[in-house]
Amino acid sequence: xxxxxxxxxxxxxxxxxxxxxxxxxxxxxxxxxxxxxxxxxxxxxxxxxxxxxxxxxxxxxxxxxxxxxxxxxxxxxxxxxxxxxxxxxxxxxxxxxxxxxxxxxxxxxxxxxxxxxxxxxxxxxxxxxxxxxxxxxxxxxxxxxxxxxxxxxxxxxxxxxxxxxxxxxxxxxxxxxxxxxxxxxxxxxxxxxxxxxxxxxxxxxxxxxxxxxxxxxxxxxxxxxxxxxxxxxxxxxx
Amino acid sequence: xxxxxxxxxxxxxxxxxxxxxxxxxxxxxxxxxxxxxxxxxxxxxxxxxxxxxxxxxxxxxxxxxxxxxxxxxxxxxxxxxxxxxxxxxxxxxxxxxxxxxxxxxxxxxxxxxxxxxxxxxxxxxxxxxxxxxxxxxxxxxxxxxxxxxxxxxxxxxxxxxxxxxxxxxxxxxxxxxxxxxxxxxxxxxxxxxxxxxxxxxxxxxxxxxxxxxxxxxxxxxxxxxxxxxxxxxxxxxxxxxxxxxxxxxxxxxxxxxxxxxxxxxxxxxxxxxxxxxxxxxxxxxxxxxxxxxxxxxxxxxxxxxxxxxxxxxxxxxxxxxxxxxxxxxxxxxxxxxxxxxxxxxxxxxxxxxxxxxxxxxxxxxxxxxxxx
Amino acid sequence: xxxxxxxxxxxxxxxxxxxxxxxxxxxxxxxxxxxxxxxxxxxxxxxxxxxxxxxxxxxxxxxxxxxxxxxxxxxxxxxxxxxxxxxxxxxxxxxxxxxxxxxxxxxxxxxxxxxxxxxxxxxxxxxxxxxxxxxxxxxxxxxxxxxxxxxxxxxxxxxxxxxxxxxxxxxxxxxxxxxxxxxxxxxxxxxxxxxxxxxxxxxxxxxxxxxxxxxxxxxxxxxxxxxxxxxxxxxxxxxxxxxxxxxxxxxxxxxxxxxxxxxxxxxxxxxxxxxxxxxxxxxxxxxxxxxxxxxxxxxxxxxxxxxxxxxxxxxxxxxxxxxxxxxxxxxxxxx
Numbered sequence: 014x015x016x017x018x019x020x021x022x023x024x025x026x027x028x029x030x031x032x033x034x035x036x037x038x039x040x041x042x043x044x045x046x047x048x049x050x051x052x053x054x055x056x057x058x059x060x061x062x063x064x065x066x067x068x069x070x071x072x073x074x075x076x077x078x079x080x081x082x083x084x085x086x087x088x089x090x091x092x093x094x095x096x097x098x099x100x101x102x103x104x105x106x107x108x109x110x111x112x113x114x115x116x117x118x119x120x121x122x123x124x125x126x127x128x129x130x131x132x133x134x135x136x137x138x139x140x141x142x143x144x145x146x147x148x149x150x151x152x153x154x155x156x157x158x159x160x161x162x163x164x165x166x167x168x169x170x171x172x173x174x175x176x177x178x179x180x181x182x183x184x185x186x187x188x189x190x191x192x193x194x195x196x197x198x199x200x201x202x203x204x205x206x207x208x209x210x211x212x213x214x215x216x217x218x219x220x221x222x223x224x225x226x227x228x229x230x231x232x233x234x235x236x237x238x239x240x241x242x243x244x245x246x247x248x249x250x251x
Numbered sequence: 252x253x254x255x256x257x258x259x260x261x262x263x264x265x266x267x268x269x270x271x272x273x274x275x276x277x278x279x280x281x282x283x284x285x286x287x288x289x290x291x292x293x294x295x296x297x298x299x300x301x302x303x304x305x306x307x308x309x310x311x312x313x314x315x316x317x318x319x320x321x322x323x324x325x326x327x328x329x330x331x332x333x334x335x336x337x338x339x340x341x342x343x344x345x346x347x348x349x350x351x352x353x354x355x356x357x358x359x360x361x362x363x364x365x366x367x368x369x370x371x372x373x374x375x376x377x378x379x380x381x382x383x384x385x386x387x388x389x390x391x392x393x394x395x396x397x398x399x400x401x402x403x404x405x406x407x408x409x410x411x412x413x414x415x416x417x418x419x420x421x422x423x424x425x426x427x428x429x430x431x432x433x434x435x436x437x438x439x440x441x442x443x444x445x446x447x448x449x450x451x452x453x454x455x456x457x458x459x460x461x462x463x464x465x466x467x468x469x470x471x472x473x474x475x476x477x478x479x480x481x482x483x484x485x486x487x488x489x490x491x492x493x494x495x496x497x498x499x500x501x502x503x504x505x506x507x508x509x510x511x512x513x514x515x516x517x518x519x520x521x522x523x524x525x526x527x528x529x530x531x532x533x534x535x536x537x538x539x540x541x542x543x544x545x546x547x548x549x550x551x552x553x554x555x556x557x558x559x560x561x562x563x564x565x566x567x568x569x570x571x572x573x574x575x576x577x578x579x580x581x582x583x584x585x586x587x588x589x590x591x592x593x594x595x596x597x598x599x600x601x602x603x604x605x606x607x608x609x610x611x612x613x614x615x616x617x618x619x620x621x622x623x
Numbered sequence: 624x625x626x627x628x629x630x631x632x633x634x635x636x637x638x639x640x641x642x643x644x645x646x647x648x649x650x651x652x653x654x655x656x657x658x659x660x661x662x663x664x665x666x667x668x669x670x671x672x673x674x675x676x677x678x679x680x681x682x683x684x685x686x687x688x689x690x691x692x693x694x695x696x697x698x699x700x701x702x703x704x705x706x707x708x709x710x711x712x713x714x715x716x717x718x719x720x721x722x723x724x725x726x727x728x729x730x731x732x733x734x735x736x737x738x739x740x741x742x743x744x745x746x747x748x749x750x751x752x753x754x755x756x757x758x759x760x761x762x763x764x765x766x767x768x769x770x771x772x773x774x775x776x777x778x779x780x781x782x783x784x785x786x787x788x789x790x791x792x793x794x795x796x797x798x799x800x801x802x803x804x805x806x807x808x809x810x811x812x813x814x815x816x817x818x819x820x821x822x823x824x825x826x827x828x829x830x831x832x833x834x835x836x837x838x839x840x841x842x843x844x845x846x847x848x849x850x851x852x853x854x855x856x857x858x859x860x861x862x863x864x865x866x867x868x869x870x871x872x873x874x875x876x877x878x879x880x881x882x883x884x885x886x887x888x889x890x891x892x893x894x895x896x897x898x899x900x901x902x903x904x905x906x907x908x909x910x911x912x913x914x915x916x917x918x919x920x921x922x923x924x925x926x927x928x929x930x931x932x933x934x935x936x937x938x939x940x941x942x943x944x945x946x947x948x949x950x951x952x953x954x955x956x957x958x
Contacts, residue, residue: 060850086852099842100709102898113840113851120836146896166851498810499930534926535810536652539676564813568675 014038014202015059015170020068022051022058027066029055029223031230036204036219038169041196042232043213044206045247046223052206055230056172059204060091072170086114090168094178096159098148104158105143108133111165133164136198137191153184157191164195171196173205177212185209189216210240222246287464291445291471294436295452302327304455305335310416311439311528317416318434322455336431338409341458345409346402348394349435350585351592352411353379355450358466358593361457366407367391375585394419394432403428409456411435441508441528443515443595444471450593473596474515481517481603488606490518491538491545491571494552495563499532512595516602521545535565543569547576547605554581555622577621578605587617629895629902636909640689643916647685648677650923655681683812688919689912690824691809691877692887694869696911697831699884700891700903701866704838705859706758708768709892709948712885713751713870716775720782721754722747722874727786731793740816744823748871754778755863768952807878807933809919820872827868830861831904837862838900880915881934882941887911889944914940 015036022029028051036042044052057063059070061077070077072088080088099107112126134143139161142154150158156176163171173192177185193216196203204221207213214220220233224246231246244251289297298305303323310317321335329337346367347353353376356362362378367389374380382388389405391397394412399421402410407430412419414434419425422432440446447470454463490513493502503509503520504527513520521541525531533541548571553559556575559566566572578601580587591598597616604613611620649655655673663674663682695713702711702718713719729737729746736742761774812820837858840848849855873880891906918936925931 062849082849082854083852086850090850093846099898101892101896102842106898107843110840110843110851113836113853116836118833118836120839497806497930497932498808532930534652536676536680539672539680540653543672543675563811565679568679 014073016069016071016074018069018071020058020070021066022055022063023066024054024063027228029228029230031068034221034230034232036202038200038202039197040202040218041193041216042202042204042219042221043217043235044204044221044223044230045208045210045213045243046206047225047248050223050225050228052223053174056091056174056204056206059170059172060089061085083114086166086168088168089170089172090163090166091172091174092159092163092176094156094175096147096155098146098150098155100146100148102147103143104139104145104147104150105130107147107158108143108162108165111162114166129167130165133161136164136195137161153180153187156180156184156188160188160191160195164199169201171201171203173203175206175208177207177209185212189213210243214238214240214243225249287451287460287467289448289451291442292437292440292448292451293442293445294439295449297451297455303329305333306338306433306452306455308414308434308436310414311436312416317414320431320433336426338431338456340456342409342456344405344407345411345456346389346391346397346405346407347411348391348397349411349413349437350374350588351437351446351449352435352453354589354591354593355453356457357589358450359454359457359459359462361453361459364457366405367397367402367410369393373585373588375583375589395421397421399424399428399430402430409433413438437592439528441506441511443508443512443599444474446508446592447471447595470594470596474599477596477599477603478515481515481599481606484517484603484606487517487519488546488608489542489544490520490547490549490605491542491569492520492548492550493530494550494559494566495535498534500535500538501530501532504529504531512599512602515599516606518547518602518606539568545569545571546574547571547578549578549605549618551577551579551621552581553621554579554619557623559621575621576610578610578615578618579621580617580619582619583617591617629897632894633902633905633909636906636913640909640913640916643913643920644685644689647688647916647920647923648681650920651676651681679814680810683814683817684809684919685916686817687812687820687876688809688915690820691873691880692883692911692913692915693908694824694827694873694911695880695884696887696891696907696914697904698866698869699886700888700900700907701834701838701862702884703888704841704900705862706762706771707841707844708771709889709952710768710772710885710945711775712882712888713866713874714779714879714881714883715772715885715945716758717778717782718751718754718758718866718870719874719879720779720786721750721752721757722871723750723879724782724786725750725753726875727789731789740819744819744872744875747875748867751871751874752863752867754782755866759859759863769949807880807937809877809915809933811878812876816876820876823868823872827865827872830865834858834861834865835900835904839898842898877933879934880937882937882944883911883915886941886944887914889948 017031017034020031021027046052054063058065061080064078108130109122109126112122112129115126116122134140137157139157142150142158147155147158176188180188189212192203192205195201214235217235220235220238221230222233222243223230226249289295294309294311296307296309298307303321306320306322307316308318319335320338321329321333322338322340323329325339343364344366345364347365348369350373353365353368356365357376362376365379365388368374369392370390371383374383379388389401402425410425410430410432412432412435414436419432425432437446437449448467450463450467454460492509493500502522505523505525506528507530510520510523514523522531548569551559553562571577601615601618604610604615653673653676655677659671659673660677662668663678667678668674699712702713702716703709725746726743729743737746757778758775762771765771765774837848837853840851840853845855887910888903888907891903891910895902895906897903918933921936922931922933
């Protein structure tokens with residue numbers, strides 16, 4: 014699904030580097046590293062918003078840089094934790110906007126589009142929200158809606174930038190479980206960054222850890238490590 | 252018989268005036284000033300007192316006395332009973348912010364008394380322009396903008412300004428410096444001769460009251476003669492005046508100075524029955540309804556048809572425009588503003604010529620046909 | 624079901640617009656018969672006063688009221704969505720003043736090339752375009768909605784000072800033409816100018832059709848719109864051109880008209896409660912045209928008593944809308 018080989022990431026100077034990473038569909042990866050180390054830069058690079066300094070990034074066997082914006086919009090999506098709701102935009106409209114990559118130049122939606130939206134609503138049990146305006150949702154519901162929109166977008170690679178930030182304990186669990194469920198049912202490849210270590214370790218299949226000393230990203234199985242080992246790897250100054 | 256009586260009466264009248272004037276010039280120390288009664292003008296009065304003349308400026312809006320001044324000869328003591336501002340005449344230096352007064356002082360050969368004006372941009376008089384370039388005359392813009400210290404250095408003791416019923420903002424300061432401000436309402440006079448009569452006020456101020464009286468007598472006679480001539484006209488033209496400012500067309504109101512002259516020239520003006528002494532405003536639609544067929548159109552504010560079209564192409568819809576029957580004074584607006592007030596007989600003569608259809612053949616005083 | 628409701632309401636507004644337009648065409652000093660109105664269009668007789676009044680005064684005035692109201696409201700909506708700021712609008716953010724500046728320069732230049740109808744339209748559109756670009760540049764540095772608003776207001780007062788300086792040195796007639804224009808008026812358009820205006824307007828409308836989809840996703844923010852496969856660079860260019868044409872075209876003929884572009888889209892959003900730009904654009908155009916026709920009807924009916932400048936009427940409607948938005952936003956912050 015996603016192949017990263019000998020890649021250096023950064024805006025102008027190198028922030029991070031990856032020797033070799035192979036990510037697969039149906040698996041959930043958690044990205045852990047200290048603040049400012051370059052997690053967002055990595056996610057933006059995978060989105061195609063920032064070009065990698067060196068090396069090759071391949072999605073489905075095709076170089077990321079050779080994707081057009083339109084193609085990419087059907088392949089990768091990124092969820093941010095900052096959705097605050099939009100005035101006069103209903104949840105239903107909000108979800109339908111996820112179909113934008115598939116609609117014609119005038120944005121006309123087909124029966125299939127609403128079918129997919131309804132499917133996602135059923136999957137996430139959002140029926141009770143669909144008539145509401147996005148500004149009326151609680152923080153947890155807003156995050157759920159954002160994830161639902163990404164599912165509607167039907168990209169196989171889903172990136173989530175701290176999806177559990179600003180949420181209470183219950184909602185954090187709910188969100189992560191939902192992501193897990195979707196990852197498995199829809200065979201997605203999800204990468205999410207998080208500072209909730211215990212939760213992340215419990216739910217994710219794999220850990221992508223960033224060592225601040227070597228500035229390298231390494232992949233580990235979620236069961237391979239204890240929390241102490243993880244802390245020692247990511248936060249050696251602790 | 253009657254005619255000879257009349258003429259002899261006139262001659263004797265002239266002689267009396269002549270002698271009385273001469274007498275005044277000869278005897279320098281006489282106490283009283285002589286003047287002729289103000290007949291036509293509504294907005295000022297001259298009243299003879301024992302040893303001074305009272306000048307009353309009347310607020311045209313409310314009709315009551317706005318200010319009164321005591322005009323006295325130098326050195327004459329004035330009883331403090333009178334609550335009037337004292338002006339010693341003749342006045343050597345004055346600031347006149349109204350162009351009409353420049354024209355009047357010109358008739359009195361007193362341009363050299365002018366120490367200040369509003370702006371060089373609005374001057375036509377050659378002598379005055381020369382004095383400005385020599386630095387003898389200063390520019391003060393408007394009464395509210397004028398700098399009291401500069402007035403003092405200019406050696407002017409009187410400021411004549413266009414009044415609006417309220418005291419000028421720096422009037423108190425000027426008063427403390429010994430400078431008297433006299434509001435001018437000649438522009439609110441509705442009778443053409445009334446406007447010209449303000450020359451009498453200037454005459455008294457600069458000590459040339461006889462010259463002023465003589466001039467006024469002469470033009471009143473000319474004016475009434477022309478008015479009589481106009482009555483002989485067989486056909487009458489319809490006339491339209493003004494132009495659009497923004498979305499509204501401003502025209503002289505029925506009781507205004509302009510409507511008066513148009514009437515005296517026997518021109519037919521559709522808004523002659525409108526109320527007011529200033530101007531009335533109408534929509535373009537009204538103008539097209541009422542004035543589309545007017546034969547003549549005066550005072551469009553510009554001096555050529557092309558300029559007019561540039562301001563608003565809709566002007567071409569009016570017949571007077573189509574038939575190129577338009578007149579204006581804009582080719583020499585400063586000359587118009589300086590002299591039209593004091594030469595109402597010339598203004599009347601221009602309009603009579605237009606009414607006769609002689610506008611293009613006869614040389615007009617103020618007006619010209621619009622250029623292409 | 625809901626979609627049908629939107630459509631019905633839009634049709635209702637459209638009918639209202641037709642009625643108001645007819646009323647507007649009929650308002651004035653003289654009564655014009657239907658046959659005169661018909662003949663004015665199809666067999667025009669120059670000697671007939673009524674036909675002249677209909678063709679040269681009434682028709683241009685009604686048409687430009689419709690176009691100006693619609694155009695400015697559309698421009699306002701585009702800017703609001705693009706800057707993600709309900710307080711955006713062509714006059715308040717200074718785009719109109721950009722047009723004014725360039726029109727002033729064109730008029731004062733005295734060159735026939737620039738003072739022709741075509742020259743003035745072009746100048747106004749270029750002015751609006753440059754100012755939109757400036758705004759775009761500034762908007763990348765500020766985060767808060769109010770900051771952008773203040774920048775816009777500063778931009779207009781800065782420009783107005785420059786215009787005043789130009790006026791101080793220009794000749795009397797050019798000055799007269801320009802000052803009158805500055806008040807905002809719907810009476811300056813002539814019959815023969817209607818078709819070029821219409822063509823420009825329709826061209827911009829044509830471009831607008833391709834902007835609906837991008838605008839809908841722009842609601843989610845530029846970042847997310849790009850993720851959804853929108854070519855943001857191309858959209859930005861098209862959007863600025865549209866705003867410039869609508870604002871410039873109207874400003875060239877009617878002068879800077881205040882608040883319509885800001886107020887109307889907000890009123891429409893309140894009525895429709897949707898982010899779908901098919902509805903928002905159509906309704907903004909109709910409501911904008913309705914509002915301006917209504918304002919002008921007030922002017923027409925007051926004409927015999929007092930002269931009211933267009934801008935004072937539009938401001939009476941517009942300024943409270945701004946205050947209302949600010950209050951509403953503040954309440955949200957408190958929540």
